[in-house]
Amino acid sequence: MRLLNRLNQYQRLWQPSAGAPQNVTVGELAARCFCSERHVRTLLRQAQQAGWLIWQAQPGRGKRGRLRFLASPASLRKTMMEQALEQGHQLSALGLAQLAPGELRAMLQPFMGGQWQNDTPTLRIPYYRPLDPLRPGFLPGRAEQHLAGQIFSGLTRFTCDGQRPSGDLAHGWDISADGLRWDFYIRSTLHWHTGDTVATSQLYQRLLMLLRLPALNRLFISVKRIAVTHPQRLTFYLHRPDFWLAHRLASYCSRLAHPDMPLVGSGPFRLTLFTPELVRLESHEQYHLSHPLLKAVEYWIAPQLFARDLGTSCRHPVQINIGKPEELATLSQVSSGISLGFCYLTLRKSARLSLRQARRLVNIVHSSSLMQSLAVDENLITPSGTLLPGWALPQWDDREAVPLPARLTLAYHLPVELHAMAEQLQRHLAELGCELTLIFHNAKSWDGAHPLAQADLIMGDRLIGEAPEYTLEQWLRCDPLWPHVLDAPAFAHLQATLDALQILPDEEERHAALQQVFSGLMNEAVLTPLFNYHYRISAPPGVNGVRLNPRGWFEFADAWLPPPEC
Template structure:
């Protein structure tokens, strides 16, 4: 199937319209800019495809009956369905752009109607490819949610309590330095190999050697496979709430042969409710894993369709499944999923006045900054909100010195550059606010250069006290105290708390938004619509709405 054939069908449709029309083969050939013989061939091919019917009349110059059965866009979507079923994504992207159409808008329109016709698949738009979904390497919010769908951690957090996941039971010694985890029997990876204690040991060895995460897990001394389905983790210091760390995405368990595999040899194989069926620059498809060791997913597939042009419209606080514009929708929200912070890394700028200037800039104050408080180098994370905050700083401080001396550097979430004046960064709540704040305190690598010797010594003692505290209320109070102390020292302050909304068609049931801005995919299901509605609104109105 070629895009050119669709374009020719639209040429015919534009001349004769839907339904039956009387035309000669000479006229059809003129519509198609081809010979009469080739026009007959094309009509036969389009008839086979189900787009039209052609009933010629004997005798040159006599008019036959041409019946256009489908709108051109319907014919396009029909062929996209076939290409998608055959995993021919290159053809999908070619077809949606037929006759000069915008590919991003065309793809959006196709997906917005597909949800009404695919009762076993949920579709969502996304603005970037997800690359390697290795638990030790991903830091972005959506990718970390995908980790939880593809893999299993030993335990998970539910309703502020730690619950079993891959492990059905766990225990520790009296001082919380040795933890034993008992794995669910007969757990299978997506390649149907058995998950054993050796896979857990290998996954944790990779974790504690990970440049991204090793500071958070630096108290893990060794991990031992006691038996086929029992693992012991030995710690150098007591950690009464160690299991809360083990709810985090980076602790997910993968087959031992892939833990240290390079990107070209790595396969995202887990034991979670969904397997990764496709991961390309156009589509990420999750497929229900029928051998999952817990309750199977209700939906067969989750598909994230990708187009980079959608990044211009994507906001950090906004996710949605594809919608048909004529369907009713609802929004579910999580009012706190994390915060944006400003970290003043230059010791000379760690004053009350500078902090107030920075806060004013983030609020959009256009008053020119005093030159004695100039900020010259700023890093910000690669999301829309942080870019906006960086622009506000540029506007605020850019007039106080030559604009070319104000340097902005964009970084990924969790990446920190030393030697800058200011960093705009996020701390995400994920499963537990206090665990995430503690993770930030442990993972930020440049405290020694940001703080004075006395401040640094105090911070490290507080972090050590937090780790060994056995009372959850006192532990949370210690974490809150450290964050307040950093603000009092004019080092770190909160710019804004972040919320998230998920917009959902009313047909999609089982949605409970989480702190990653998505939901538990395995609980989703589609309630069939009583009335089938077509796609009647323009792409511009769809995009304007969302």
């Protein structure tokens, strides 16, 4: 970036006098810029032609010339950033900002929120961490799950209220009387983000690739085979009926990328840039459902900028603020709610931890002031009184407090609130004569290498997006947590129970049966929820159509910006 180098050199010329006029020799300027006298003369000539400074040289070697500055490096940087953004060079804009880390906040923030750039509406979201790569199957991060839903389409999708599946790539489907054949009718007007027509055979290929993933193979365990039975029809043949099948296909983990290009989808937005500093989405003009109202959405990722700034999206992953510091007074909370997802505690019954001891631990968590005294941001979490609305926690008689084991081990992963929870529980149990060893797993899930085999107690975060009852069934079926919490016979019985309830065609019956499964786990003190998060989205007055979705984000396709005043 030649322009970046010129600005960097200009900064070196400016610094000694902070912009005041200087009497200086060419040799001194060359030393500042770590270059030859010939090169510094070229820099001075170029800067003067650009209107940045005035250089009045004096005849004679070693004579002092007069250097006057016409623009500050900060103002030049801002102008260059605006020009780069107008020209669609977002990475150049970020590069310009990163020249001066100490001023990064002031430089970037004016470009956040809703902006019209080059006559196109663009929404820029400041974000606190790099996004993980988008890979097929399950993703641990809420932001990545949401992003996958914006880029890729599934055979089905969840309705706006997030409760039931509806058509997406398939406009409809039929189920045979015995529940063993599902025909999905594929739309005839589908296009990939490349502009190419979507072929049913390509969707078939990608589905087969997904089913080779161990976690998704468990999710679709009832599928015997898939076939293209017509150029516009995909047919699923099942071993046993599975009336969650349309839900499974609507989940973000089942969204379908191009079989040969894993980052090309057919969703409302196409991915045009994915770097640790910037992620950019642009609207897909040939999207088969309602077209997005924004041209582009960008995540501007700068952890050093947002780590302590409460005026960005980075106060906490579940609290998104879209706007600039000067707009904080005008930001309004446009949508909020309590997450259905929860942080949880599971207890593995063993020779070291009996049922009565496990129940006492659960009572300690819910009956003491332990969660109320956590050192977390105010109004960030609320203790869970139910697993889901109407799924009440069990009540046990704890008048006779059974002694706790002398030693226990707790394994837990992110989010950071579980750090505070683990330390608080450790202190509380120490007062009761139980030494709690903590093992922190620095990840958002239990995928990959994990310490579960060493743990008596386990804490984690169960994200719930759409269709909460189905999501909990998926959790029991696919998460590597459960084979470690339950012994082999209990885990096999759990899976058989899930197989039995999925064949119930009536949704209310399935929900009731699943509630009984979780009631049993809670009554046995195997599982207890800890707390839910407060989801919040705030935006300045000019950003419209922002509505909290079940995953704690908002649908980018619904957001819109009014055009600027003439």
